[in-house]
Amino acid sequence: MALVDSPVLKRSPQPETQRLVVSLARSLEDVKQAQLLRHNVFVEQLGARLGEQRGRLERDRFDPFCLHFIVRDTLTQRVVGTYRMLTPERARVLGSFMAAREFDLARFDAVRADLAEVGRACVHADYRRGATIMLLWSALAGYARRRGIRFLFGCVTLGLEGDDVDAYAIYDAVAPRHLAPREFRVVPLVSVPRRDNPTDAPLRLPALLKGYLRAGGWVCGEPAWDPEFETAELLVLLPLDHVEERYARHFLRPEN
Helix, strand or coil, X not given: CCCCCCCCCEECCCXXXXXXXXXXXXXXXXXXXXXXXXXHHHHHHCCCCCCCCHHHCCCCCCHHHCEEEEEEECCXXXXXXXXXXXXXXXXXXXXXXXXXXXXXXXXXXXXHHHEEEEEEEEECHHHCCCHHHHHHHHHHHHXXXXXXXXXXXXXXXXXXXXXXXXXXXXXXXXXXXHECCHHHCCEECCECCCCCCCCCCCCCCCHHHHHHHHHCCEECCCCEEECCCCEEEEEEEEEHHHCCHHHHHHHCCCCC
């Protein structure tokens, strides 16, 4: 899959991670390496049940329509992080956004031309120190800004690591401060049942969710059931014009 856009290329500013560079996937081989990483993390490490996956590749019907952002360790040439983006133009070609499998996105109709969907965030276990995901976010946000995209949105998976996660406890904890304005609220196609007896376990927010919310993202409604991953999902919308200043310094730089 050749991309029509010139590749994003940016190096981590942190000395200990100077070997890391982020770019758009420029070939089918680049995409395959991203899919290998996704299989290693989602299936082998986290136990996601995704049906038959050939050649240890985690892939689906959306991959050919998406832009794939990758972080590569220049010493080993290994892909150690990946994220994918479905732009408004490619969503029109596809006929829907990816999240339409779990949520009724009718409230997004008025801003569909300004929306890009992101997903399949994935970082190798040896590189989860913050720099890798920040490089990916910088590339995603920079690409979006250059094309006049105003919003990034995507699903955050709850409980993929096999923990006894109470999806509604997480939603109830973040909604009072981070619930989206009414015009951006979505409805799950299959709701996650509320527990009769909520767990007493300490509440742990997924790192990806915490990152979105700290940057200024909104939770767009109650959790939905994802039949593919067999997990609960929250839909998060990030208005790029409202990104918190301390995060904007990292991934909304003018040179992006």
